[in-house]
Amino acid sequence: MTGQVRQTLEGSTAKVTLSNPAKFNAMSRAMWRALREVFTGLQRNPEVRAVLVAGEGGHFCAGGDIAEYTDFRFHPDGLRDFHENDVWGGLSAMLDCDLPVVAQIEGNCMGAGVEIASCCDIRVAGQGARFGAPIAKLGFPMAPREAALVAREVGLATARQMLLEAAVLDAGTLLARGFLHTVVADADVPAETLSRAQRIARLAPQAARLNKQALRALAQGQTAESLLPAAYDYADSAEHREGIAAFLAKRAPHF
Template sequence: MSGAVLLQCEGPLARVTLSHPDRFNAMSRTMWRGLKSVFDDLQTRSDVRAVLVCGQGGHFCAGGDISEYPTFRFEEASLRDFHENDVWGGLSAMLACDLPVFAQIEGHCMGAGVEIASCCDIRLAGQGARFGAPIARLGFPMAPREAQLVAREAGLATAREMLIEAAVLDAVEMKARGFLQAVWPDADVAHQAWARAVHATQLAPQAARLNKQTLRCLTAQPLAPDLMLAAYRYADSAEHREGVSAFLAKRKPAF
């Protein structure tokens, strides 16, 4: 099973669930495409006033589904297609959504999970949540658009720790750094996040949409063309192949 992104509406509040529980909701290609489809749909709906994004089974998202990686990561064109179309397609649909988007973060929030959370307006977490992007252990960098997103929302210093040191940070630390708006005991986070999202549905919907559009303009920053041109040339590198192979074989990589 390659997982799914599920949409359920309860009155004016939409719940978007990342569902791949046997892999802690790691994002497959199917899920990235599903994320885009769900948020493209939400953007057109007049009956929804807010969105709550969560993961199934006590975790938000453990990253990407690495079991798929050998099928496309080691060739530059297919690697570029994955990041620029599948991944960025899903993330950009979230960023373009004019509805208030809340994140209910529990358990693992790694890599792709941090990126998805970075697309949300209000991020709410349980005390047991853990955050990071330890892809240096897998032998590859974060794609440029994704790195820009995480650095903007989590802060450049935090992005450096996650990407250069493979640091994993707890919820209290991420709140202190400004990434999270609130942290609650794990048993309370679902109820509290739901209540805050419901509150948003009771506010003026036109004002929410206009505020989202204004904030999006304030954070718009184009990336250097040369960076985008060279971003995926590492596809066939020995380190990239070794990192992914070692993870799948459950051994320590030899870089």
């Protein structure tokens, strides 16, 4: 087994680092399982208000660890277990996390990297970052739930280009197509993403969780009307009262 997923905490901001630097942080099965454990733990941690996801050594994630593939890819049951339990287990833990997640995208962001970035709320990339899912060169398609996730976030036209042409796109293109929120000089990516995560962490944490829950429900096809029964239960919360009181008193809120 190679690679690991590390978690560190700086104040109320957690940093999750994909670490398999010899392979540009390609995701091994162990790393997918660790990703699930890390985000399941973050979801339960009331002290964390924002999460930053990064790769080690100047790359985000170059895809899956192909050296492992001959162990399971040639048998339908093993292949299903890999995608539905290991991969989707990690991705769904990210998607189910109510904390705002910021992606620090540098260098290679391919295949699994695009999938992980698609689970993040705010995506910051360096000018030299490259994006794609050229698995057609490896002879297999993207798994259905992973394809649905990527198509929703990068857009169907871009997903077709990545999967059918094995196209590799630059950061400027992904910014223009709405996948990225900002592109900065490569050297500025770590500082920019940390600044954004810390800024989020200073905002109202309950509001962030409620917004993520609502946006997730809407993305899953629920109607706004279905959310109305509990939509205003926060009315008497301390956070709500503090935010309004601070505005009226012309002072910074203490969340």
